[in-house]
Amino acid sequence: MSEQTGKQMSKEEKDARFEAELLPVLDPLYNFAYRLTLDEDDANDLVQETYLKAYRFFDYFEQGTNAKAWLFRILKNSFINEFRKKSKQPAKVDYSEVEGYYNTEDVEGESGVATTTDMRTESVQDLIGDEVASALNALPVDFRTVIILCDLEGFTYEEMAKILDIPIGTVRSRLHRARNSLKEKLEKYAKSMGYNGE
């Protein structure tokens, strides 16, 4: 379909550049997809769709610019525009609601003791990782997103604004609210583990 005008690359060139510049982002991109969808198969589909789109629009990508941010933006848009609508499975659990129930009932009291005894079998590192993951997963997707982009992937506020298509001021305030919310969830856990936050 594409006309071969003077400036355009040959298919071989395009494929080679695509592989060299975009495929190395696969790992962070898949992780981002997984944190958005909380499902491995969905993450798989979302990443594939993102790369297909990226290939289709590769001519618009300026070589040497931020490939990672570009792909993250495509993925985020795919997630919002199509993916959420497409996966209309009503059975999908709204994690924030479920977590809410557990948090109110189960945080204090016996559960604290139960988790400390588990430390013998599981490494403490794993335990903390799991707890951070479940606190993060319990956040609304917009909050989860800014934390992943900022803390896990190390994007700057400016890059985040571009990826999410929102003003930098909104990035700041969303990140602030997201962290407050995450802090609240983790503090409950810290208390159950015997930390006082001192």
Place this chain on the structure above:
Amino acid sequence: MESKFTEAYQKKSEDCYDTECEKVAHILDSLVDGEASSDEQEFFNKHIESCVPCLESHQKQKLLKNLVCGHLKRVIVPETLALSIKTKIQETV
């Protein structure tokens, strides 16, 4: 009434804080994310010389960030994914 409120709110968001601590709370994220301006950084450094609570809340914010970047496990990309992306692309082109 409402416009008066908005006015006051906007004024506040333009670097007009009741206390220094309030300003620190506002720039806490920028500080831990390395996004604070040099003025902000300098202001913070001076302020914590005499304010322990702000120093502590800064440390807590840093701890929170480190919990996410240091402890959240990365999921492993399925081995077949890269290949199936390439195959799909060739099929659709």
